Amino acid sequence: MGKLKVPKNGNRKDLIVKAGAALFREKGFGAASMRDLAENLGIEAASLYNHIRSKNEILESICFNVANRFNSHLDEIETSNAEPLKKIETLLRFHIQQMVENYEEVIVSDREWKHLDDPYLSNFRIQRRNYRKRLASIIEDGIKKGEIKKIDAPTAVVIMLQAVSGIESWHRSTAKISGSELEDNMIVILVEGMKK
Amino acid sequence: MGKLKVPKNGNRKDLIVKAGAALFREKGFGAASMRDLAENLGIEAASLYNHIRSKNEILESICFNVANRFNSHLDEIETSNAEPLKKIETLLRFHIQQMVENYEEVIVSDREWKHLDDPYLSNFRIQRRNYRKRLASIIEDGIKKGEIKKIDAPTAVVIMLQAVSGIESWHRSTAKISGSELEDNMIVILVEGMKK
Structure with a gap:
């Protein structure tokens, strides 16, 4: 687990929102956790919150x-x-x-x-x-x-x-x-x- | 709360299955409980089990x-x-x-x-x-x-x-x-x- 790697064409938030969409589709919004999301992104849950306030903010973006x-x-x-x-x-x-x-x-x-x-x-x-x-x-x-x-x-x-x-x-x-x-x-x- | 009233054209199990369908549609199968079902039917949860083994048996019937x-x-x-x-x-x-x-x-x-x-x-x-x-x-x-x-x-x-x-x-x-x-x-x- 380390820092969030950022692709050339995109910023950190875009990356999180994209991974959020994949996770919410798979598990449903209610059942998905920020911990799952951090795991899928290969980072610590705590460092997610440097980029995004809440699970709901991800849903809003989507x-x-x-x-x-x-x-x-x-x-x-x-x-x-x-x-x-x-x-x-x-x-x-x-x-x-x-x-x-x-x-x-x-x-x-x-x-x-x-x-x-x-x-x-x-x-x-x-x-x-x-x-x-x-x-x-x-x-x-x-x-x-x-x-x-x-x-x-x-x-x-x-x-x-x-x-x-x-x-x-x-x-x-x-x-x-x-x-x-x-x-x-x-x-x-x-x-x-x-x-x- | 009393005994399950049975309509003229039907038996007790049909009545439970029908109420189960309404409940599962409203709440989803996962979130619906046998207690909710008994309440909707106006009977005690315990007496439900005289007619049906489990929530899954209702889903099977449906x-x-x-x-x-x-x-x-x-x-x-x-x-x-x-x-x-x-x-x-x-x-x-x-x-x-x-x-x-x-x-x-x-x-x-x-x-x-x-x-x-x-x-x-x-x-x-x-x-x-x-x-x-x-x-x-x-x-x-x-x-x-x-x-x-x-x-x-x-x-x-x-x-x-x-x-x-x-x-x-x-x-x-x-x-x-x-x-x-x-x-x-x-x-x-x-x-x-x-x-x-």
């Missing part, structure tokens, strides 16, 4: 990093000139890619955000609700334009996001298809059905 | 009741003369209806089966795997017949079942659409996209 990433992507899509169905496809591909590439952070933020303390908890809940509403608005826009079938937009959003969260089991699968095949399959199944 | 229901439905569908896509639609409608009507048992069996003890655990795992394989075979059959697009069948199964499990959040939603609207929306989104 959740808000993920929220920033998804929110700025959505901002970009909303202001683009693409048709609604194409926007939904692009958003869904981004969700799938995030679940394939950064799945530990994404899964932890999706599953453990209720352990946030206020004001972070209320803030995250509102952001989450708004994000879903904005997706539903794009679908509703597509329905109005006659491009998407008459479906209940909030339900469609829940179905799509829930299906994406199933990628967790893809990571555990032994005989798995590639990430891009997975992405194309999901688009066919989830987007094509909405097309009018 | 998981295997659910498995029996889904397996016999699948048997029926497999031997029917419907085309593959229609079979998938019928199976999916059944899954959705079960999640709308018997969601406590279905959610608990889906989420808590890993707490089963052997030999039930291994047995349940095998049944679960076989069930998914049989669904994938129907999709593969539809691909061969040119009725379903060339998709990865096991992935399609995961996406569909995962989407159905999202109905849990529909139960919590305040401004929710009806169960049958939910069903029709899910069929449009999940089945239409596969159609060739």
